[in-house]
Amino acid sequence: MADMNLIAEALKAGRAPKVKTLVQEALNEGVAPEVIVNEALIVGMGVVGERFKNNEIYVPEVLIAARAMNAGLAILEPLMAEKDIQPIGVAAIGTVSGDLHDIGKNLVAMMLKGAGFKIIDLGVDVSPEKFVDAVANQGAQLICMSALLTTTMPVMKDTVEAATAAGIRDKCRIMIGGAPVTQQYADEIGADGYSTDAASAADLAKKLVAELA
Ligand code: B1M
Numbered sequence: 658m659a660d661m662n663l664i665a666e667a668l669k670a671g672r673a674p675k676v677k678t679l680v681q682e683a684l685n686e687g688v689a690p691e692v693i694v695n696e697a698l699i700v701g702m703g704v705v706g707e708r709f710k711n712n713e714i715y716v717p718e719v720l721i722a723a724r725a726m727n728a729g730l731a732i733l734e735p736l737m738a739e740k741d742i743q744p745i746g747v748a749a750i751g752t753v754s755g756d757l758h759d760i761g762k763n764l765v766a767m768m769l770k771g772a773g774f775k776i777i778d779l780g781v782d783v784s785p786e787k788f789v790d791a792v793a794n795q796g797a798q799l800i801c802m803s804a805l806l807t808t809t810m811p812v813m814k815d816t817v818e819a820a821t822a823a824g825i826r827d828k829c830r831i832m833i834g835g836a837p838v839t840q841q842y843a844d845e846i847g848a849d850g851y852s853t854d855a856a857s858a859a860d861l862a863k864k865l866v867a868e869l870a
Contacts, residue, residue, distance in 0.1 A: 659683035664693065664729070665701035671721030673728040680729045690733040691742050694773075698729050702771030706856030716760065719855070723767040730770070744775035746866035749791030750801040751783030752835075753812035758805035761835060764855040765801060772859040774799075774866075785812065785819035792820070792829045798866055801858070804835040813838070814846040830865035834858055 659682060667675040676698075683693050705722040708714045748769050752762045759781050766776050777791050783802075791797040800820065804810045813833050820826045832850040833843055843851035850865055852858040 659686045659688045661688075661693070661697040661700070664697035665704070668698060668701035668722055668725045668729065669704055671718065671725050673725040676725045676729045677732065680732050684732070684736070690736040690740070693729070694733055694737070698726050698733075699771055699773060702726050702768070706768055706771070706859060710854055710856040716764070719764060719767075723764070723771070726767070726771055745773040746799060746862065746869075747775045747777065747795075747797050748799040748801050748862060748866075749777040749779055749788060749795065749797035750803070751779030751788065752781040752803045752805070753809050753816070754782055754784045755812065756804050756806050756809035757781045758803070758835075761805065761855070762803040765803065765834065765858045768855040768859040769801070769862050772863060774862060785816040788816050789819050789823045789825060792825045793823060798829055798869055799862055800829055800831045801862070802831070802833045802835075804833070804838060807837045810835075810837060810842065813842075813848065817847050828869075830868060832858065832861055832865060 664676060664679045667679055680693055705719060709719050750762060750766050752759055766778055770776050777795055777797055779787055779791060788800045802813050802816060804813060817831055830849040833848045834852050838851060840851045850861045852861045
């Protein structure tokens with residue numbers, strides 16, 4: 658009998674091949690893909706996020722767990738697409754123009770994915786126009802910006818202003834983060850939220866997307 662806890666445990670331990678095998682076995686036994694996602698993968702990744710937030714584990718462990726999660730999702734996503742299961746929200750994420758740091762951005766993207774969001778990953782060196790376009794033309798509800806350089810932080814302000822100028826400011830929520838970014842800066846530029854780490858970013862994203870409902 659398929660055990661969702663076993664899958665969550667394998668994910669937490671970062672055992673990608675084991676996750677893959679257990680997910681396939683669960684599917685063979687008739688467990689629905691969305692049950693595996695919600696009761697095994699998201700639960701497991703949630704625990705990883707909490708441990709990371711509490712400094713019980715570090716970036717490498719999170720990346721390894723995320724790889725295990727992706728191994729499970731790679732099997733489940735096509736099946737879920739067939740059934741047209743809706744994500745809890747759509748988030749466009751990127752590191753702002755002039756900034757090539759992507760480790761934190763990727764962690765945030767993984768946590769959001771783990772929380773059930775569809776991710777539009779715009780990559781690094783992303784201009785305000787590209788963020789705006791993701792909302793205007795690609796269905797994004799959240800703009801998620803990361804910056805690691807003090808010199809690139811102003812692009813976050815430019816993006817908030819570009820969203821207002823494009824008339825999409827009310828249709829989306831904007832969240833920011835990255836080592837030099839602060840809540841005070843978020844308030845100053847009119848962003849809707851800031852978080853210190855990837856696990857809190859997932860909580861914040863859920864809260865912000867709920868405001869749009
Ligand atoms: Co660069 N770098 N770097 N670097 N780099 C820093 C950021 C720096 C602090 C190092 C230092 O001088 N002590 C410094 C910035 C100084 C400043 O502006 N105040 C710096 C510099 C100066 C530079 C260059 C200019 C160096 C040079 O060429 N002279 C250059 C810039 C290139 C560019 O971007 N145009 C550069 C280049 C690089 C590498 C390419 C070598 C490499 C990046 C590789 C990559 O990302 N693929 C690199 C690295 C690795 C670092 C350090 C060492 C580590 C950054 C990192 O990945 N941290 C960094 C020093 C440091 O931070 N100790 C440094 C781990 C990551 C998990 O944390 O990204 O903060 P972080 O993400 C966290 C949170 O901030 C949060 O969640 C994440 C997980 O908890 N978070 C969000 C992040 N985004 C979020 C978004 C959210 C919410 C939360 O909502 C949307």
